Amino acid sequence: MKDLFDSLVRTYVPWLAGIVIGWLVSLGVPLDPEVAPQITAVLMLGASALWYFLARIFETYVHPKLGWLIGLPKQPLYGAPTKDEILADFARLDPDEQNADLQAALARRR
Structure with a gap:
């Protein structure tokens, strides 16, 4: 934040x-x-x-x-989201979006 x-x-x-x-x-x-x-x-x-x-x-x-x-002498640092944040975001998606995200993730792993 x-x-x-x-x-x-x-x-x-x-x-x-x-x-x-x-x-x-x-x-x-x-x-x-x-x-x-x-x-x-x-x-x-x-x-x-x-x-x-x-x-x-x-x-x-x-x-x-x-x-x-x-305004400030340092640049904001945006860290990678934690595993819990990713899972919470995923849980908010409707089932069709979850399926599309899973398919995209599997396609990237190939």
């Missing part, structure tokens, strides 16, 4: 940074009121993408602590 939270933080912090940066940039640029919302949205999207890109580059090649630029 912690990894899910970490991934969400690392996704939405760059969005928030992009929103703030795009909004601030749009304040200083005189825009036609008819297209201002579209241009502001594009600025926000571009700023978010650039923020995430640069933060990942800095985190990877400069120093891992720079991961704070995107």
Whole structure:
């Protein structure tokens, strides 16, 4: 569950940074009121993408602590599911889906 939270933080912090940066940039640029919302949205999207890109580059090649630029200084680690988790997921499937999953698993073993 912690990894899910970490991934969400690392996704939405760059969005928030992009929103703030795009909004601030749009304040200083005189825009036609008819297209201002579209241009502001594009600025926000571009700023978010650039923020995430640069933060990942800095985190990877400069120093891992720079991961704070995107919310957390560590990447989420997704481990392999345990046997119990796999069996619980399998038990939730209806019989047709279970049969298809079993057939696919057997085909992979051949």
